[in-house]
Amino acid sequence: MTLEIAADLIGLLADTTTEPRTDLQLEALTLAVAADLPVLLWGEPGIGKTAALTQLAASLDLPLTTVIASVHEPTDFSGLPVIGADPAVHGVPMAPPDWAVRLARTGRGLLFLDELSTAPPAVQAALLRLVLERRVGALTLPPGVRIVAAANPRGSAADGWELSAPLANRFVHLQWTYDHAVVVRGLGGTWPRAALPSLDPGRLTEAVAYARRGVTGLLGGRPKLVHQLPQSEAKRGGAWPSPRTWEMAVRLIAFATASGSSREVLSLLVRGVVGDGPGLELLAALDRMDLPDPEELLADxxxxxxxxxxxxxxxxxxxxxxxxxRDANRDRWDAAWTLLVAALDGGAPDLLVVPAQELAELRRDDWPMPAGIERLAGAVSVARLAA
Structure with a gap:
């Protein structure tokens, strides 16, 4: 056997194809990349985080630059001082590393910061400007460069460190898990294909207004959610709410709305920036915004x-x-009963028990029972028996 034949066999093994496939975590990753927000993939070793980034870069036709954060010095990200002819006049510029120069020269690309949780605190501190401001020494990366990082939980990382709170608060955190069906089909030669979300030009203004209204509506009534630094070091290394991450949430909601993304994808994203508890409250607030106006329902x-x-x-x-x-009169009371009867169609009767009781208590002595209430009374009685 010659090495040339071995190379041919290796080439055949590497010859794979892609196909469209619903993958929520891949869709969430792609949407965050489109929104130009740094993403951090958390997952156990060997589950395909690096492979997913390689495939993502290929699908989006972006050159992939991989930097193993743990094997670099802080100066590799903050820049290496270079003394010129007259430092007193020109200062001492901070020279960027070669990978940053290549990205700037190309003008676009996917920068993959791997093994982030094994980077010591000094390196994490140097990464702050790179992740937030796209600055590497004296060089600013162009807008066409996107940043994605990957990390293993501390328990499964080699010489792992907890992520510092300032660095963690700059990322969209996505928990990366493997899908058995995707792995089996991929090992057979076909992997899911990533694609940038299709934004509807006609919904951009509406999407921004919707996102801002949802976040400000929640924080207006829940001021304590604006900034909550977790008590434990481990939780500080994940997603938690701050003015920065709420701004990220606004951007993600706007992108998800303009692209028509599912609620499941939006849930992954908002919980990935402000944490599970505040994220779920935000989703509930957005749900309430979509509800019909009670006054419009009573009018028709x-x-x-x-x-x-x-x-x-x-x-x-x-x-x-x-x-x-708030405003009880005979017509509005009758209209409310009509709505409760209409709510029986396609809904569980037990949902009507409490509203029916409360509405009945608002009845005045000279108001006759409305038409159709017999059907409602029967359904409520059955719901009570079932309970």
Missing amino acids: PSGARFPERGDLRQAVLEGIVEAVR
């Missing part, structure tokens, strides 16, 4: 459309009852 009960999800449907019903309570 015949045209009512209720959400499919049970929690959102219940929120709409509670809003209808509360609107009648």
